[in-house]
Amino acid sequence: MAYNEKQQFKSRRTTLMGQISDGAIIIGASHNSPRNNDVDYEFRQNSTFWYLTGFDEPDAVLVLRPHHKDQCVIFVNPYDPQFEIWVGARLGVDAAPENLDIDAAYPISELDDQLPRLLEDIETIHYSIGSDSKLDDLMMNLVQKRRGLSQRGGVHLLRIEDPKPAIDRMRLIKSKAEIELVQSAIDVTRVGFENAMRVTKPGTFEYQVQAEMESHFRKLGSVRNGYPSIVASGTNSCILHYINNREQLKDGDLLLIDAGAEYDYYTADITRTWPVNGRFTPEQKEVYEIVLASQSAGIKAISPGIEFNEVHIASLRILVQGLIDLGAVEGSIDGLIESRAYLPYYMHGTSHWLGLDVHDAGPYRDEERSITLEEGMVFTVEPGLYFGNQATESPENLKGIGIRIEDNVVVTAEGYSVLSDTILSSVSDIEELVGTV
Numbered sequence: 559m560a561y562n563e564k565q566q567f568k569s570r571r572t573t574l575m576g577q578i579s580d581g582a583i584i585i586g587a588s589h590n591s592p593r594n595n596d597v598d599y600e601f602r603q604n605s606t607f608w609y610l611t612g613f614d615e616p617d618a619v620l621v622l623r624p625h626h627k628d629q630c631v632i633f634v635n636p637y638d639p640q641f642e643i644w645v646g647a648r649l650g651v652d653a654a655p656e657n658l659d660i661d662a663a664y665p666i667s668e669l670d671d672q673l674p675r676l677l678e679d680i681e682t683i684h685y686s687i688g689s690d691s692k693l694d695d696l697m698m699n700l701v702q703k704r705r706g707l708s709q710r711g712g713v714h715l716l717r718i719e720d721p722k723p724a725i726d727r728m729r730l731i732k733s734k735a736e737i738e739l740v741q742s743a744i745d746v747t748r749v750g751f752e753n754a755m756r757v758t759k760p761g762t763f764e765y766q767v768q769a770e771m772e773s774h775f776r777k778l779g780s781v782r783n784g785y786p787s788i789v790a791s792g793t794n795s796c797i798l799h800y801i802n803n804r805e806q807l808k809d810g811d812l813l814l815i816d817a818g819a820e821y822d823y824y825t826a827d828i829t830r831t832w833p834v835n836g837r838f839t840p841e842q843k844e845v846y847e848i849v850l851a852s853q854s855a856g857i858k859a860i861s862p863g864i865e866f867n868e869v870h871i872a873s874l875r876i877l878v879q880g881l882i883d884l885g886a887v888e889g890s891i892d893g894l895i896e897s898r899a900y901l902p903y904y905m906h907g908t909s910h911w912l913g914l915d916v917h918d919a920g921p922y923r924d925e926e927r928s929i930t931l932e933e934g935m936v937f938t939v940e941p942g943l944y945f946g947n948q949a950t951e952s953p954e955n956l957k958g959i960g961i962r963i964e965d966n967v968v969v970t971a972e973g974y975s976v977l978s979d980t981i982l983s984s985v986s987d988i989e990e991l992v993g994t995v
C-alpha cells in the first residue's frame with residue numbers, strides 16, 4: 559500500500575482510539591459466503607473494516623488497544639503457496655505489519671488463544687455484538703472465563719460496548735480524499751448513464767440497457783457496482799427496488815435507472831428517468847418537471863447549520879403542490895403534509911448518506927432533532943412521484959408513471975456542491991440524447 563494511503567488508514571485508527579477512554583476495540587472483516595459447492599459469492603470487504611485498515615482479505619480481525627505497547631494488532635489468513643495457485647496471493651502474517659502499518663500480526667488460527675491474552679487486563683471491550691457469530695462466541699466465552707478468574711484476583715471484564723456510533727460519526731464526515739473518490743465514482747457513472755440513454759429504444763430489453771451502462775462502468779475502472787442496478791421500464795418504475803430487469807421496453811413508456819459505479823470502495827447513487835422513444839408525453843413531462851423542481855428546491859436548501867430534514871421538507875412541499883396541480887390530492891400544502899396524504903405517491907425519504915456504502919453509515923437524528931448539516935457530509939437528493947398500483951386514487955392519465963431524479967451532493971463551508979451536476983437531467987437535454995445510437 560502506498561505511504562499516504564497507509565497514513566490515512568492509520569490516522570483513522572488513531573482518531574478512533576482517542577475517542578475511547580479505556581479498553582480495546584475489536585472489528586471483524588467480512589467472510590466469504592458460499593454460493594454453491596466450492597464457489598463463493600463475490601467478496602467485498604466490510605466497509606468499516608476497510609475504512610480502518612485498507613485491507614481487503616476475508617476473515618481478518620483488528621484489535622486496537624490504545625494503552626498498550628502493541629496498540630494495533632491484526633489477525634490474518636496465512637500466506638499459502640497452494641492457495642495462491644488457485645485463488646491468488648494473500649498478504650500473510652509476515653508482510654502484514656509493514657504493509658498495513660500495524661504493530662503486530664498473528665494467523666487467524668491463533669485467534670482463540672491470542673485474543674484472550676491481548677484482552678486479559680482490559681475492563682471494557684468495544685465490539686458490536688451480533689456483527690460476527692465467531693467473534694460473538696469468543697466474547698461470550700471471554701465474559702464467562704473472566705468472571706471465574708475475577709473470583710481469584712483477575713481483572714473483571716466489566717463491559718462490552720458498541721463502537722459503532724463513534725465509527726459511524728467519523729465515517730459521516732468525508733475527507734477531501736474521500737470526496738474525490740465519490741467524485742470518481744460519479745464521473746464513471748455519468749458515462750454509463752449517457753450511453754444507457756443513447757441505446758434506449760422500443761424493443762430493447764432492460765438488461766440490455768443495463769449491460770451497455772455497466773460495460774462503461776467496468777471499462778472506466780469500476781470493478782463492481784455499489785448496489786444492484788435498478789433498470790425499470792413502464793410500471794416497473796413504480797417498484798422502488800425493482801432489480802428483475804427482464805422486461806422489454808415499450809414505445810410510450812418511461813425508463814427509470816437507479817445505479818452507481820463503485821470506485822476504490824466508494825459509490826455513486828444516481829437516478830435518471832427518460833422516455834423509451836426519446837419524447838416525453840405531455841403527462842410524463844408535467845410530472846417530470848415537478849420532480850425536477852422539487853429536487854432543485856431540496857438542493858438549494860442545503861447549507862451547513864440547517865437541519866438535515868429541511869432538505870426533505872423543501873423537496874416535499876414542491877411535490878405536494880405538484881400533486882395538487884395534477885389533481886391527485888386536494889387541500890393545502892401544510893394540511894396535506896400534516897395528514898400525509900401524499901404517501902401513495904411519495905413513500906420514501908428524500909436523502910440518505912453516501913460513501914463506502916450506498917446507504918452509508920451515520921446517524922440521522924441527534925437526540926430528538928434531525929441532525930445538523932456539517933461540511934464534508936455527502937448525501938443524495940432523490941425526490942420522486944409514483945402513480946403505481948398502490949395509488950388507487952390516482953388520475954387515470956397518470957397511471958403507470960414513476961419518476962425519480964437523484965443526485966449526490968456534499969456540504970461545503972459556504973453551502974453545497976452537486977457532485978453529479980454534469981449528468982444531464984433537463985427535459986430538452988434528455989430528449990436530445992435518448993435513442994441516438
Ligand SMILES: [Mn+2]
Pocket residue numbers: 827910938940964
Ligand atoms: Mn439513493
